[in-house]
Amino acid sequence: MFSKRLVATITAASRFAFRSHAQKSVRAQSRHSYHSILCQHALPKTLAISHHQQQQQRRTMFIQTATTPNEDALQFIPGVPVLGGEEGSSKRTVEFTSPREGLKSPLATRLFAVDGVRGVMFGGDFVTVRKDPDCPWQLMKPDIYAAIMDHFSSNRPLLREEDSGAQQKDSMDVGEHDSDIVAEIKELLESRVRPSIQEDGGDLDFVSFNEGTGVVRIRLRGACRGCASSTVTLKHGVEGMLSYYIPEVTGVEAVSDELEEQANKEFAKLESQLASSNK
Structure with missing residues (x-):
């Protein structure tokens, strides 16, 4: 025979279980009603979320910046391999010192389109950008960030196919004719x-x-x-x-x-012509 205290405990537990079951039923009905209402607008909401996710995917890359001993050069680290995709390429770098040279790379072309960019270099896991001393980084960084994020989100090649082979040579490679x-x-x-x-x-x-x-x-x-x-x-x-x-x-x-010297001379000549035409 059960004691009165045990019976009271079981009775209280039964009441609690009944209330919990009733509350769950009400919640389930509420969720079902909300789900029915939500389904009326499911298609446009799904499209909106899909579009939002696409935008987020393009903007979720976290790019770090590192200062260099040169105040007119910054290192941008996108967190993904830049030239490090091939064996031994992590030590190799590719540099472009003019917009004309930059045509060999879609990313370099985009970066040279940013006002004030004077040079671009790709390393194993970084992008170095050099600027004109008269251009502040604060005005240039947003466009540089956008160019790097858009490029690595698009899965486009870093170097154009016809120019990638010419970039394989490294001056540090020991040749057969070296002493x-x-x-x-x-x-x-x-x-x-x-x-x-x-x-x-x-x-x-x-x-x-x-x-x-x-x-x-x-x-x-x-x-x-x-x-x-x-x-x-x-x-x-x-x-x-x-x-x-x-x-x-x-x-x-x-x-x-x-x-680079020739490019700098041409750039200075162009600046002089623009300054004269504005007078």
């Missing part, structure tokens, strides 16, 4: 110098080594172009390291890009 000293220089630049420079959104090319004078000539690219600290980096960093490991090296010189 032992040149091979050592390239290996040191590749392993000791290049990684730290690329972290700052820049890069460098090996140009030549003069065995008579012991001078190594390199070309700075990306954020390193026009950077005030690049001279210090060359003398105290690259030159000191190379001469320490390779006694034949006596100095390091940076060479300018003739194409």
Whole structure:
């Protein structure tokens, strides 16, 4: 026989269960009524959500920006591979110093359309953009963000098919005709110098080594172009390291890009003509 306390407990539990069942039935009827009303507008609402999701998909890429030693260059990190899709390509970079060169890449073409952009470089997981000193980043960033997000959301190739093969060569690759000293220089630049420079959104090319004078000539690219600290980096960093490991090296010189110089002259000429016509 059950005790009175146990019977009271069971009775209370039964009442609670009955109330819960009744409440669930009311909620179910309410949900059914709401669902019936919602179904009357299901098609247009579904279309609206689909359109919203498409817009969100294009805008969900989180792009990080990183400053560089060059105040006129910024590194944009989209969180997806840029040139890192191929084996060994994570160390490779591709640079465009003029709108004409930028025609080889749909993304570079879009970036050069942003007022003030002077150069674009692609790395394994980053995009470096150089600007005109007179153009503020605050006005340029929204268009740069939009160009990068739209490109990587469209699944378009980074380089045009007819130009992708020409970008496979790397100045740091050791050739069969390179001397032992040149091979050592390239290996040191590749392993000791290049990684730290690329972290700052820049890069460098090996140009030549003069065995008579012991001078190594390199070309700075990306954020390193026009950077005030690049001279210090060359003398105290690259030159000191190379001469320490390779006694034949006596100095390091940076060479300018003739194409960039010509493009800068044409740009300055165009600015002068526009200024004269506005007077």
